[in-house]
Structure formats: structure tokens, C-alpha cells
Amino acid sequence: MAxxxxxxxLLKEQVSSWAREEAPVSKFREMRDRGTETGFDKGxxxxxxxxxxxxxxxxxxxxxxxxxxxxxGVVLEELGRQLxxxxxxxxAGTGACAIILAGSEAQKKEWLPGLSxxxxxxxxxxxxxxxxxxxxxxxxxxxxxxxxFILNGLKVHVPEGLSADAFIVAARTQGxxxxxxxxxxxxxxxxxxxxxxxxxxxxDSRGYANIEFSGVHVxxxxxxxxxDEAAPLLEQxxxxxxxxxxxxxxxxxxxxxxxxxxxxxxxxxxGQPIGSFQALGHxxxxxxxxxxxxxxxxxxxxxxxxxxxxxxxxxxSLSKCKAGQFLHxxxxxxxxxxxxxxxxxxxxxxxxxxxxxxxxxxxxxEAFHRDRFASLRGx
Amino acid sequence: xxxxxxxxxxxxxxxxxxxxxxxPSSLAGQAGAVLRMExxxxxxxxxxxxIKRLGEKGWGTPTWPAEYGGGGLSQLEAQVLNQEIDAIGxxxxxxxxxxxxxxxxxxxxxxxxTEEQKKRHIPKICLGTTFWSLGYSEPNAGSDLASxxxxxxxxxxxxxxxxxxxxxxxxxxxxWCGVLVRTDMDAPxxxxxxxxxxxxxxxxxxxRPIRLIAGASPFCETFFNNxxxxxxxxxxxxxxxxxxxxxxxxxxxxxxxxxxxxxxxGQKRSLRDVAEKYVGLDAQGKLSDRDLRGRLADHxxxxxxxxxxxxxxxxxxRGNAKVSAAASxxxxxxxxxxxxxxxxxxxxxxxxxxxxxxxxxxxDELAAVRTWLSGKAMSIYGGSFEIQNNIIAKNxxxxxxxxxxx
Numbered sequence: 095m096a097x098x099x100x101x102x103x104l105l106k107e108q109v110s111s112w113a114r115e116e117a118p119v120s121k122f123r124e125m126r127d128r129g130t131e132t133g134f135d136k137g138x139x140x141x142x143x144x145x146x147x148x149x150x151x152x153x154x155x156x157x158x159x160x161x162x163x164x165x166x167g168v169v170l171e172e173l174g175r176q177l178x179x180x181x182x183x184x185x186a187g188t189g190a191c192a193i194i195l196a197g198s199e200a201q202k203k204e205w206l207p208g209l210s211x212x213x214x215x216x217x218x219x220x221x222x223x224x225x226x227x228x229x230x231x232x233x234x235x236x237x238x239x240x241x242x243f244i245l246n247g248l249k250v251h252v253p254e255g256l257s258a259d260a261f262i263v264a265a266r267t268q269g270x271x272x273x274x275x276x277x278x279x280x281x282x283x284x285x286x287x288x289x290x291x292x293x294x295x296x297x298d299s300r301g302y303a304n305i306e307f308s309g310v311h312v313x314x315x316x317x318x319x320x321x322d323e324a325a326p327l328l329e330q331x332x333x334x335x336x337x338x339x340x341x342x343x344x345x346x347x348x349x350x351x352x353x354x355x356x357x358x359x360x361x362x363x364x365g366q367p368i369g370s371f372q373a374l375g376h377x378x379x380x381x382x383x384x385x386x387x388x389x390x391x392x393x394x395x396x397x398x399x400x401x402x403x404x405x406x407x408x409x410x411s412l413s414k415c416k417a418g419q420f421l422h423x424x425x426x427x428x429x430x431x432x433x434x435x436x437x438x439x440x441x442x443x444x445x446x447x448x449x450x451x452x453x454x455x456x457x458x459x460e461a462f463h464r465d466r467f468a469s470l471r472g473x
Numbered sequence: 474x475x476x477x478x479x480x481x482x483x484x485x486x487x488x489x490x491x492x493x494x495x496x497p498s499s500l501a502g503q504a505g506a507v508l509r510m511e512x513x514x515x516x517x518x519x520x521x522x523x524i525k526r527l528g529e530k531g532w533g534t535p536t537w538p539a540e541y542g543g544g545g546l547s548q549l550e551a552q553v554l555n556q557e558i559d560a561i562g563x564x565x566x567x568x569x570x571x572x573x574x575x576x577x578x579x580x581x582x583x584x585x586x587t588e589e590q591k592k593r594h595i596p597k598i599c600l601g602t603t604f605w606s607l608g609y610s611e612p613n614a615g616s617d618l619a620s621x622x623x624x625x626x627x628x629x630x631x632x633x634x635x636x637x638x639x640x641x642x643x644x645x646x647x648x649w650c651g652v653l654v655r656t657d658m659d660a661p662x663x664x665x666x667x668x669x670x671x672x673x674x675x676x677x678x679x680x681r682p683i684r685l686i687a688g689a690s691p692f693c694e695t696f697f698n699n700x701x702x703x704x705x706x707x708x709x710x711x712x713x714x715x716x717x718x719x720x721x722x723x724x725x726x727x728x729x730x731x732x733x734x735x736x737x738x739g740q741k742r743s744l745r746d747v748a749e750k751y752v753g754l755d756a757q758g759k760l761s762d763r764d765l766r767g768r769l770a771d772h773x774x775x776x777x778x779x780x781x782x783x784x785x786x787x788x789x790x791r792g793n794a795k796v797s798a799a800a801s802x803x804x805x806x807x808x809x810x811x812x813x814x815x816x817x818x819x820x821x822x823x824x825x826x827x828x829x830x831x832x833x834x835x836x837d838e839l840a841a842v843r844t845w846l847s848g849k850a851m852s853i854y855g856g857s858f859e860i861q862n863n864i865i866a867k868n869x870x871x872x873x874x875x876x877x878x879x
Contacts, residue, residue, distance in 0.1 A: 095784040355870055370875040372859075375866035382865055383802045390781035391774075412774050461767075468770040473745050473760045 095394055102168050109147070109172035116141060117178040119442050125179065126299040126445075132257040133301025134179040142173075143212025148186035151194065156206035163334070163399040167341035167392065174345025177449055179300060181215045181254045183338050189216025191334040192262045196279055196319035196327050205260070205281065216281075217258035218335065219249035219305050220328075226458045228466075229264065229328045230274040234307065236265035242314050243267070243280070245288075245307040253456070255303030256293055258284050262331075263307070267322050274325040279318040286310055298452035333410040336457050337395040340410075340417035343453045344385075344392045347421040350428040350446045351385055354378070357432055374431065381424055388420040408470045415463035418454045425450035484550055488557045495526045496563045504564035524566050528600035533567030534575055537583065541591055542599030552787075567601040572643045574598040574605035576728035578651050581721040585668075585709040594649075594670070606647035606673070608638035608695055609718070616860050618653070619662045619715065623697065625654040625669055631704055632669055634697040640854070644693035645680040647673050652697075653718050656711060667714035668721075671702040687846035723800060725855045730783060730803035742837065744769060744817060751821045765820065772813050779806045801861040801869075808851035808858065815845040 098106070117138045125135050142148060150166045152158025170183060190209045193202055193216075208214030222233055234247030245265055252261070261282050268276030282289070288310035294302040319327050358369030358378060368374055395413035398406040425447045429436040436443040454460065497519035500507065507520050527533045530544070535551040537543020546554065558565060568575050579598045582590055597603040614621040623636025634654060644650060650671050657665030671678075677700040683692040709717035748769060753761045760766035786799050818841045819826035828834030828842060852858040866872040 095781060095788050097785070097789040355872075358872060366876060367873045369866070369870075369872040372863070372866075372875070375870075375872050376859065376862040378870055378872065379862035379865035382870060383805060386799070386802050387775075387778040387782050387806060390785045391778050393785065394781045412777055415774060416778055464767055464770045464774070467774060468766050469759070471745060471770070471773065472758065473748055473754065473766065473769070 095390070095397065098164075098168070098393075102165055105165065106168045106172055109169050110175070112141075112145070113173050113176040113178050117173070117176055117180075119177045119445060122177045122179050122299075123442070123445065131293060131301065133254070133299065134181060134257070138178065139180045139182075139212060142180050142182055148182060148212045149210035151186065151190050152206050152210040153194070156202055157210040158206065163337060163396040164393065166338065167396040170338055170341040171345035171348070171392075174342035175349035177346065177445055181217075181257065183335070183342060184218060184254045185209060185214070185216045185258075186212070187338045188218045188331060188335040189260075189262060192216070192218065192279065192318065192331045193281070195330055195334075196324070197281075200315075201281065201318065208259075214259050215254060215257050216260050216262060217252050217254045218331070219252045219255070219261045219263045220332070221250055221252070222248060224250070226455070226462055229277060229325050229332070231271050232264050232266055232277055233271045234263070234265045236263075236267050236278060236280065238267070239311070242312050242316070245280070245282075245310040245312065247307055249305045249307070251294065251302050252305050254301055255291055255305055256301045260284055261289075261305065262318065264324065264328055276322050277324040277328065278321050279324045279328060279331075280312060280316045281318050282310065282312055282316055286312065296452065298448040300449075300452065329407065332457055333407055334399060336410045336414040336463075337392075337399055339453055339456050340388075340392045340395060340413040343417040343421045343450070344388055346446060346449055346453065347388070347417070347424040348385060350421075350424045350443075350450075351381055353443070353446075354381070354424075354428055354431050377427060377431070381420075381427060384420045384423065388416045391416040408467060411458075411463040411467045411470065414458060415460050415467065418460040418463070421450045422454060422460070481549060481553055485553050485557065488554050491530070492557060492561060492563060495523075495530075496561065497523050500564075501562035503562075504566075508564065508566055508569045520566060524570055524601045527565065528567060528602075531599055533565055533571075533601055534579065534599045537579065537595065537599065541583075542596035548787075567599075570601045570604065571598050572604040572647055573607045573651070573725075574603060574649075577607065577721050577724045578605045578649075580724045581651075581717060582708065584720065585717050587705075589705065590670075590708065603649055604643060604647045606641050606644045606650045606693075606695075607721075608641050608644070608650050608652035610640045611637060612639055616857055618718075619666065621653055621655060621666065623652065623654050624658070625652075625656050625667065625702065627656070632702040632707070634669070634671065634700040634702060636697055638695040638697075639683075639692075641680070641693045641695045642691045644673070644695045645682055649673060650678075650695070651708070651721070652702075653714055656714075660712065663715045665712055666718070667711055668708040668717040669702050669714075670706040670708055671700060675700060677701065685847065686849070687843045690847075722856060726800040726804045726861075729851070729855050730800055730807055744773070744814065744821075747818060747821055751823065751825075765817075769817060772810070772817055775806075775813070776810045779803070779810050782806070801856075801864045804855065805852070805858055805861045808848075811851055812848050815841070815848045819845050 121135065146159055147169050149158030150161045150169065151163065153160050166187065173182065186209055190206065193205050193209065197205065205214065209216060234245065234249065236243040236245045245263065249263065261284060263280045263282055265278055265280060266276055267278040288308045290306045290308070291303040294304060296302055355378060358374055359367050361368045369378065391413045395409040398409045428443045428446055432441065432443055435441050499519050500523060507517055531539060531542055532544045532554060535544035535546040535554050536548060539545030575598060579595060582594055609618060611621050611623060623634065623638060625632040625634045634652065638652065641650065650673050652669050652671055653666055654669055655665050656667040659665070677698050679696040679698065680693040683690055683694060685692065748760055752765060755761045760769065783803060822838055822841060825834055825838045826841060828838055830839065856864070867874065
């Protein structure tokens with residue numbers, strides 16, 4: 095493993111101070127209280143795009159800066175600390191990866207510059223059931239028709255589903271659910287007739303929607319990659335998303351850890367800071383140990399994506415699972431160690447707890463990735 | 474010292490060809506068979522030859538200064554050496570034949586010793602000719618080590634030691650022992666302790682091996698009855714032994730973090746293969762016991778997270794991995810991973826994971842049982858799991874000490 099470069103360390107500092115000043119958790123709270131439909135603040139998103147962070151994964155000739163996944167992870171982690179809400183992960187991360195990995199030259203030219211400057215928001219429409227399933231379970235139909243395809247079916251709980259200008263849609267062009275052959279990817283404009291969106295009001299106050307495709311007609315040029323052969327590509331795209339999610343989760347958990355540590359040092363009971371009691375000190379030590387181990391997994395997965403390592407899939411599942419376990423534990427301890435104050439809406443702990451579960455769910459929870467890891471290891 | 478990738482590449486070639494010329498091929502993959510602390514097989518002429526060659530080259534102690542007999546290599550060069558040693562099934566026998574000399578005592582003498590002490594003790598450790606033990610714990614001073622009572626009196630021209638130590642690994646076969654003793658009975662407990670090096674070849678020292686739950690062990694009880702240590706064998710300052718002793722423990726933890734050490738790693742059977750053999754896979758290729766499958770995957774991920782963390786800490790310290798507080802994290806994680814592995818292995822073996830001896834059980838099964846039992850010590854020695862958590866809480870996280878403590 096490599097250590098962060100000086101450039102990455104500098105960026106980390108820059109993102110951290112920007113997030114604390116310009117997009118702190120109090121801003122997310124205000125947005126929640128206002129009930130913004132999109133689940134993010136447009137001004138915040140423009141600022142993120144202006145700083146070039148949306149172009150981190152995108153090649154230079156398509157308007158990006160091509161700095162790679164590990165660098166992208168640094169940004170996601172620092173924004174995660176403040177629960178900064180934006181389409182960065184879904185659009186400039188997963189969406190951009192879909193076009194970079196599967197897109198033709200023409201598709202890259204058409205979409206990447208807009209993804210890089212933030213003017214286009216992409217959403218990945220993959221889940222169809224309340225539990226994230228392996229790609230072979232996809233049922234949404236895309237039937238060949240004339241010079242294109244007609245899509246019918248439902249995608250649920252699509253992140254940034256309300257604000258997306260375009261969707262990356264995983265659909266079945268052949269075979270039955272349970273078969274990994276017969277899957278295809280499409281990039282579809284959000285205003286295509288036949289697409290309807292239903293806003294979901296979720297505990298984490300972010301912007302999800304169910305997307306219904308009812309007789310949606312798209313041209314053949316909407317096909318992303320090979321017809322019927324999208325399964326391995328989709329796994330790669332999902333793995334990018336998983337590694338990115340793990341980086342954000344590490345940030346959310348690291349902030350929850352800092353808040354807890356601060357409380358342990360300053361809350362006085364029985365005439366002492368409560369952190370002087372071993373029952374609490376040991377829990378903090380165990381959480382810290384988990385955090386250090388999680389960081390290693392998160393960085394290893396991002397690095398593997400950058401290098402195109404053979405064991406990338408395994409590392410991405412490792413990263414998502416470990417980050418999930420740590421965040422789950424940390425967000426519960428955040429509430430428990432803060433006691434009554436942790437239960438109040440006025441304190442931020444609840445916001446972290448709610449974001450934690452939403453991120454754990456996304457693209458496969460701990461159990462999903464434990465199972466996938468075992469399968470990848472041949473048992 | 475070579476640290477650029479080119480220089481490391483040519484160093485690697487040098488190591489390969491030296492190993493090819495000097496490592497007795499009869500020993501390849503035999504680390505486990507010939508190196509057991511309670512019974513190093515010194516009758517094996519190839520092992521003796523290998524110890525001599527490696528010791529004279531200084532590569533048993535690769536990063537120690539060449540002027541005292543060490544290899545004078547950088548951390549990165551030492552990594553290359555360990556990788557090449559592992560690659561051909563070789564191993565560094567000195568780590569065992571020097572007792573605690575290489576992992577703990579040597580680094581501490583190099584840091585706190587006088588020039589004269591370094592010249593006297595270090596070269597013999599490098600050659601693997603002195604076996605060192607350590608006298609720390611006492612029957613009533615375990616986790617609360619500073620309450621130790623074994624004492625050394627100043628007799629003018631020498632020290633006179635009286636008292637009992639316990640858990641002294643290899644005391645019965647050791648040539649020298651580093652002992653923490655009380656030299657000031659009146660000072661507050663941490664301030665009256667000194668670190669004294671003592672020659673074990675005297676009748677005033679008695680050792681009794683301790684039998685453990687896993688059977689025979691290298692541990693001993695050690696009794697000092699008016700034992701004699703020379704005046705110039707005080708390491709560090711008089712009554713400054715707590716500082717020296719704590720530093721030594723950091724070296725101990727570093728050696729227990731699970732980093733590659735040239736000890737012939739990579740020989741462990743894969744848990745996956747054991748699972749396939751004893752538990753079986755179903756038609757989909759999944760382990761038929763689904764509950765075990767999940768726990769096995771969890772364990773493998775934890776083990777991977779641990780090895781990635783070692784790699785990250787080495788990378789972040791830019792190849793100059795130094796003893797740090799991170800060692801406490803790694804030590805606890807290493808113990809948990811190893812203990813969990815042993816439990817899973819035992820569970821998979823079923824009733825064959827309960828064999829103690831006899832031909833009904835194969836060697837791997839019997840080894841699994843002993844490893845399971847002896848591994849329980851990993852979270853106790855070198856500062857228990859709880860003591861490491863105290864260290865993390867205080868030294869890394871900056872949590873306050875409890876003022877109600879006695």
C-alpha cells in the first residue's frame with residue numbers, strides 16, 4: 095500500500111476546511127428543516143463543481159483532472175464528516191464510472207464534460223426490490239423495437255432520483271431473473287416520455303425516488319456497452335460505487351468518533367471527565383482500532399481501482415463491509431455514550447445515525463458483502 | 474544504504490545469490506520443525522551452519538548497526554531480505570536462538586546502553602550465541618507491573634538480587650537475563666525501579682519450568698537467592714528502569730504485531746481448504762454450514778484488514794517503521810485474529826479438534842488443538858488486551874487518567 099501523496103494530503107486539508115466553513119452539518123440540518131425536494135443544496139453543489147471535485151475521475155481531454163479514485167475518496171471522506179449533501183458520489187462517481195468504463199467515444203464526448211463541470215446529474219437506477227440484490231436478479235425489461243428499445247418496469251430507492259438529468263439503467267434484454275446473461279445498460283435522459291418519478295421521504299432526508307419506466311422508447315445509441323453482456327461491467331461500476339461509499343462512510347464515522355471523544359473528555363460526572371472511566375475508555379480504544387483497520391481497507395480498495403488490480407472486487411466488498419460494520423457500531427456508540435443528549439433532535443447524533451444506515455444499505459449491506467466475499471474466495 | 478527502487482532491485486539480486494550460496498537447502502520449509510523455543514534442535518549440523526553464516530553476515534539482525542555486528546541495512550532493504558527469505562522457505566533462526574535478544578533486549582541496549590555495554594552484548598546477540606530471557610512479571614505484579622518487589626542491593630562493587638520472577642520465557646536455557654528490580658524501597662513505586670542485566674550461569678539463580686494448558690512451555694519461575702550482577706550491568710539510569718522497561722515492552726509489542734519477520738511465514742494451511750475438507754461445499758460451491766460460512770468470511774476480512782493496516786503503517790512511515798503507539802492497536806488486532814482463527818479451525822475439525830494425542834488424530838489436528846490453547850496467551854502477554862486499551866486511551870486518544878485511582 096502507498097501512503098497519501100503530499101498533493102492528496104493538501105487536498106484533504108482544503109476539503110476539510112471548506113466543508114467546515116461552507117457546507118457544515120448545520121447547513122444540512124437547515125435544508126432538512128426546509129424540506130428541500132432534491133435532498134441537496136444547489137449552491138453547495140455548484141461550489142463543489144467549481145472547485146473541480148466532480149472532475150476528479152474524468153480524463154483531462156473530457157474536462158476532468160483524472161486524479162483517480164484514492165483522491166476522490168479523500169474528498170468524499172472529508173465531505174462525509176460534515177454530512178455535506180450533494181450528488182458528487184452518485185453522479186461524478188458512479189455515473190462517471192459507468193460512462194468511462196462502458197461508454198463509446200461518442201458517449202464519452204456527449205456526457206463526460208457535463209458530469210465533470212456538474213451541469214449534468216446522473217443517477218444509477220439498479221435496485222428493484224427493497225433489498226440490494228446481485229445484478230442477475232434484474233427484471234426490468236428492455237425489449238428491442240425498431241431501431242431502439244422499449245423499457246417497462248420499476249426501479250426503487252434511486253439516489254438523486256428526483257434531481258437526475260439522466261439515468262444509468264440496468265435492464266434485462268434477454269433471459270430471466272437469476273441469469274447473468276442478458277443484461278444491458280442504458281443511458282437515458284430523465285425527461286424521456288414514459289418516465290415518472292415518485293419522491294421518497296426517507297429518515298436520512300436525502301433525495302431518493304422510485305422511477306417507473308412505462309413504455310419508455312430509447313434509440314439504440316442509448317445502449318451503454320455490449321448488448322446482453324453488461325453483467326461484468328455493471329459489477330465493476332457497482333464496485334466503484336461501493337469503494338466510494340466506504341470512503342464517505344469512513345468520514346461519517348470518523349466525525350462521529352471525534353464527537354464522542356470530545357464528549358468523553360469534557361462531560362463531567364462523579365467529579366471526573368467520563369473518559370477517565372475504563373468502561374468507556376476501552377470502548378473508545380476499540381472503536382479507534384476499528385477505525386484504523388477500516389481506513390486501511392478503504393484506501394486499499396480505492397488504490398486497487400486506480401491500479402486495476404485483479405482482486406479489486408474482493409477489496410471493494412471488504413471495504414464496504416468493514417466500513418459498514420464500523421459505521422454501524424460507531425453510530426450506535428455515538429448515541430449511547432452521549433446518553434440523553436444523543437437522543438435529542440437538537441444534537442447532531444441522530445443525523446449521523448440516520449445517514450449511517452442509509453449508506454450501509456446502499457449497494458449492499460454488510461451481510462451482502464460478507465456473502466459476496468465468501469463466494470469470491472471460493473467457498 | 475539503498476532505498477531507490479533501482480538500488481533495491483540490485484540489493485534483491487545480491488540477497489538472492491547470497492541465500493542460494495549459504496542457506497542449507499535441507500532446511501527449506503523446516504522452520505516449524507527445527508525451531509521450537511523449548512527445544513531448539515542444536516544437534517542439526519545444517520541448522521548450526523545456517524545460524525553461523527547468517528550471524529556472521531549480520532543478517533539475523535539486519536537493521537542493527539554494522540559496527541556492533543548487525544547488518545546495517547535500511548528498513549526497506551530488510552523488507553527485501555525478509556521477502557527473499559520467505560520466498561525460498563528459509564527463515565531467521567536467530568530470532569529464536571537469541572531468545573528475547575533480538576526482538577527486545579538488543580534494541581533497548583542499542584538505545585540506552587553505554588558504548589561499552591553495546592560492545593559487550595550486541596555482537597553476541599548478532600551471532601546468535603547468547604540466549605536472553607527477561608525478568609519482568611512477578612506473582613503479585615502482572616498488569617500492575619510497577620508494584621514489583623524483586624530487589625537489588627548495592628553491595629559496593631556489585632549488585633545483590635533477591636526475589637522471584639515469573640513468566641520468564643526460556644530462563645532455564647538462557648545465558649543472560651534482563652531483570653526489572655527495585656533499587657529504592659522508599660521512592661513511589663515507578664521511581665524506584667532499575668533495569669539490570671544478569672549472568673544466568675550462577676547457582677544463586679534457580680529456574681522451574683511452568684506447565685501450561687497447552688502442555689510444556691518455555692515459561693519458567695525464576696528465583697534469585699543472593700544472585701550477583703556486576704555494577705556496569707545496570708542499563709540506563711539508576712532508578713530509571715521504568716522508562717527503559719516500558720520502551721522494551723514497546724519493542725515486544727512491535728514484534729507481536731504480526732508483521733513479516735523472516736520467520737518463514739506463509740506455511741499456514743488455508744482455512745478455506747480445511748473448511749472444504751471437513752465441512753464440505755454444496756452444489757453451488759458454498760460452504761454447507763451457512764452460519765460458519767459467514768463467520769469464516771468475517772474472520773478472513775478481519776485478517777485482511779489487519780495485514781493491510783500493517784502495510785499502511787509501514788508505507789506512512791516511509792519505510793522507517795518505528796516503534797509507535799500504533800503497535801498497541803496492531804497487537805490487539807493480531808491477537809484477536811489469531812485466536813479467532815484457532816477457534817474456527819477447531820470448530821471445523823469437529824471431534825478431531827479435541828484430540829490431545831494418539832494415532833487417531835493427524836499431526837495437523839493435534840497442532841490445531843495446541844495452537845488454540847497456547848494462543849490464549851496472546852491477549853495476556855506483553856501487556857494484556859485491557860492494558861493495550863489503556864495505552865491507546867491514554868497515549869493516542871488523550872483521555873484523562875482517573876483521579877480516584879489508588
